[in-house]
Amino acid sequence: MKLSRELTEFCTRLGHDFARPELIARALTHSSLSSPTRPDNQRLEFLGDRVLGLVMAEAVLARDHDAREGQLAPRFNALVRKETCADVAREIDLGSVLRLGKSEMSTGGRRKTALLGDAMEAVIAAVYMDGGFEAARAVILRLWGDRVAGVAEDARDAKTALQEWAQARGMAPPVYAELSRSGPDHAPVFVVEARLSDGTAVEAEGRVKRQAEQAAARALLDRAERE
Secondary structure (H helix, E strand, O other): OOOOHHHHHHHHHHOOOOOOHHHHHHHOEOHHHOEOOEOOOHHHHHHHHHHHHHHHHHHHHHHOOOOOHHHHHHHHHHHHOHHHHHHHHHHOOHHHHOEOOHHHHHOOHHHOHHHHHHHHHHHHHHHHHHHOHHHHHHHHHHHHOHHHHHOOOOOOOHHHHHHHHHHHOOOOOOEEEEEEEEOOOOOOEEEEEEEOOOOOEEEEEEOOHHHHHHHHHHHHHHHHHHO
16 A cells, blocks of 8 residues: 555654554544445554553653652543643644544544544554554654653642632632534544633533543633633
């Protein structure tokens, strides 16, 4: 299989030259475009999540030899969460080469956090299957870069952080509302709104409702702290 110019350029941004190019093609194929002759990236996503987890578990242990599990876990979670994967995907312009069906194309699928995060995990698996663990580890550590060193020492989940921010300012706890649910039963996408008592609100999406709430809380906290 010969890669297109766009995919070749993407592999350069990724930092891996594929001996088996069919792997990266599959990693970038969303289920909305799959067929019997064109498998999607869901199985690769499953594997990539585990490869990323092992690399990041090693990385957070290496950064702090004295930290206890209760300190390491939130740092690890901050590095492997879907939103972080999606941020990395945006930095290498993964969305531009993501292969989507018409339904996802028409709803802005190339910009969706859930789709980008899933595809990034699938790409990691493709690198792992093509070049082995060390190749995948090198790609991950290069792309995640300063995130590993800069992950918050007291990393907390976003909902907790947002609630503490609001309470410190005499505000009521933030509220969350599910705005919509779309997609098939096996791969739903939730859109959730997080709202502060002063009316400031942000929407976000996720594959599970809690993930969407966390993404909305994180975005709302970022916005509130800037204003």
